[in-house]
Amino acid sequence: MADLAAAMDRRRLVTLLSPAYLWLLVAVFLPLSAMLFFSLLTDLPQDAPDWGLTLDNYGQFLTNPTYATLLWKSLKLGVMVTLACILIGYPCALVLARTIRGRARETLFLLVILPFWSNSLVRIFSWAIVLRGNGVLERSLDWLLPFDIRLNLMFTTPAVVIGLVHSYLPYVILTSYLALQAIDDDIIEAARSMGASRWTILRRLLLPLSLPGLLAGAVLVFVPVVGSFMEPRILGGRMGTYYGTVIEDQFIAVYNWPLGAALSFILLAVVLLIIALASPVLKRART
Amino acid sequence: MSGVEVQNITKRFGRALALDDVTVSFPDGGFFGLLGPSGSGKTTLLRTIAGFHYPEAGRIRIGDRPVEQVPVEQRDIGMMFQNYALFPNMSVADNVGFGLRVRRVPAAEERRRIAETLDLVQLGGLADRRPAQLSGGQRQRVALARAIVTNPKVLLLDEPLSALDKSLRVDMQIELKRIQRDIGITTIFVTHDQEEALTLSDRIGILRAGRIVQVGPPREVYDRPVDAFAAGFLGEANWIPDSCLAGLDLPASPQGHRFAVRPEALAIGTAPDLARNALRGRLVQRVFAGAMATCLIEVEGSPWKLVARDRDIPDLPGAGEVWLSWAARDTIAVPA
Numbered sequence: 001m002a003d004l005a006a007a008m009d010r011r012r013l014v015t016l017l018s019p020a021y022l023w024l025l026v027a028v029f030l031p032l033s034a035m036l037f038f039s040l041l042t043d044l045p046q047d048a049p050d051w052g053l054t055l056d057n058y059g060q061f062l063t064n065p066t067y068a069t070l071l072w073k074s075l076k077l078g079v080m081v082t083l084a085c086i087l088i089g090y091p092c093a094l095v096l097a098r099t100i101r102g103r104a105r106e107t108l109f110l111l112v113i114l115p116f117w118s119n120s121l122v123r124i125f126s127w128a129i130v131l132r133g134n135g136v137l138e139r140s141l142d143w144l145l146p147f148d149i150r151l152n153l154m155f156t157t158p159a160v161v162i163g164l165v166h167s168y169l170p171y172v173i174l175t176s177y178l179a180l181q182a183i184d185d186d187i188i189e190a191a192r193s194m195g196a197s198r199w200t201i202l203r204r205l206l207l208p209l210s211l212p213g214l215l216a217g218a219v220l221v222f223v224p225v226v227g228s229f230m231e232p233r234i235l236g237g238r239m240g241t242y243y244g245t246v247i248e249d250q251f252i253a254v255y256n257w258p259l260g261a262a263l264s265f266i267l268l269a270v271v272l273l274i275i276a277l278a279s280p281v282l283k284r285a286r287t
Numbered sequence: 288m289s290g291v292e293v294q295n296i297t298k299r300f301g302r303a304l305a306l307d308d309v310t311v312s313f314p315d316g317g318f319f320g321l322l323g324p325s326g327s328g329k330t331t332l333l334r335t336i337a338g339f340h341y342p343e344a345g346r347i348r349i350g351d352r353p354v355e356q357v358p359v360e361q362r363d364i365g366m367m368f369q370n371y372a373l374f375p376n377m378s379v380a381d382n383v384g385f386g387l388r389v390r391r392v393p394a395a396e397e398r399r400r401i402a403e404t405l406d407l408v409q410l411g412g413l414a415d416r417r418p419a420q421l422s423g424g425q426r427q428r429v430a431l432a433r434a435i436v437t438n439p440k441v442l443l444l445d446e447p448l449s450a451l452d453k454s455l456r457v458d459m460q461i462e463l464k465r466i467q468r469d470i471g472i473t474t475i476f477v478t479h480d481q482e483e484a485l486t487l488s489d490r491i492g493i494l495r496a497g498r499i500v501q502v503g504p505p506r507e508v509y510d511r512p513v514d515a516f517a518a519g520f521l522g523e524a525n526w527i528p529d530s531c532l533a534g535l536d537l538p539a540s541p542q543g544h545r546f547a548v549r550p551e552a553l554a555i556g557t558a559p560d561l562a563r564n565a566l567r568g569r570l571v572q573r574v575f576a577g578a579m580a581t582c583l584i585e586v587e588g589s590p591w592k593l594v595a596r597d598r599d600i601p602d603l604p605g606a607g608e609v610w611l612s613w614a615a616r617d618t619i620a621v622p623a
Contacts, residue, residue, distance in 0.1 A: 184370070184372060186368045186369075186370060186372035187372045187373075187374060187375075189339060189359075189366075189368070189372070190366065190368055190372040190373075190374075190433075191374070191385065192339075192359045192360055193337060193359055193364055193365070193366040193434075193443075194365075194385055194386035194389055194433070194437065195360050195361070195363070195386060195389045195390060195437070196360065196385070196386075196389045197360065197389075200389060204374075204377075204385075205374060205376070208376045209375070209376055
């Protein structure tokens, strides 16, 4: 009797979960497996009939130090952008979730999400117009300030960081906002009744209680930024060669898919390793 | 320790008047229950004393200090919230120690006072637990410990026991009263539960629509309500229909007064007790509830209720004519 019920439970579980697993299989597992297969080839089968299997593509990462240098540069970019997103996004989320009420909150929230809904290419080219020499930013500053301003931000690392921060900031704001908004008002009022200052409340209650959201946002920013290629290419110019742009080149310009795929998997492995190494530290910070 | 004085407090939320010229005095060391239906302004009054709301007009004094312009953080109060509002990211000891750390109490004294206060609320062994690992009653004790550990001038309780189930609630009432008496702190608490208010308080204030209706010791408010609302809100009242007033021994003139009798003041029988006030009615139902019993009686079209020990109620012939009687001094008169 119990076995029968258990069997039925199992069947129901399989039925209910199968769409999700089917989706994962089609959308994630198959393409990734194809890429993994590509990364082990000497040549693309449609180009060279005598293709074979090799680990050379992975070996190239070790023999040519440029790749490691660029990966390191991309990781630094990831850290920079993530920190900037946290520094700008968390206070935004804090004000949005804990200070502003009602209609104004919805409007501001919409404004925060707006960058998400605009085309990323349009977004990046708009930044190019703003940041270039004698562009919108320089002219406005010139107009405001009495002395001459020469920023020339275009084609510099700061330009890349600005573009990426603008693209990924909503992640941090959204996740932090949700975590902060879930904190019960009574908890804050209780702390106030015990004499806690705003700073104490932020440090000992709001920050620890919303840390999971903030960290989720940070991961959501860090991972794609490390592999980003569009912002570095358009806003970075000659300075904008990163690990991501090299991978893009392999696929689009050089047409060396096996190397591009291998470099992608190395990136994936490094990112997973970083998150795995960081997770015990993050877990401790959470409690 | 110090008393709290509230004078002519008015508080609006938008166009709604939440407190309308409220004046109450909360005696030093007393246990004061604010009682009223929802929307009566009792919680607003408590939160205004706490400092979460600033009144539009009026004065508040805690001890000798005027506080109506002082923010919550500096009022030196202890507050307990309906859902306890424990800090989920901290242990029991850290929850209790929070207010001490804010006040920069030295570490050794902090530890000593945490231990002392946890002993007072009988949670000695649970200092390292997280709030999530505690039962409802234990959380309630932590919240209380956290509110009193800093020796605040006044303890404010917002529906402190409403989240507990009934048997636990009665235990906690006794416990709360004991702790309050032990430390002698001026305590103001809000409740909509009249029994709780009667059990805990040594003074009661009844609020209605932002105004104080009556203030006094529980017995006085219960025995001599100032108006029909107070009579009906604190305890139950059987209103004597106007057509029955003739022949009754009344404490006031029938002109301009209404009269009521408490359910437990009534006696029931098959014949009128001519030495006392008596009215004829029709027994609708008799409800047995262990030691006590309730009878529902219809008197001249109005529903009456009698509560008595079951053994004091004689056998009655099913549903039919009965006589209710009560002592003349048990008649409550309120202005009509």
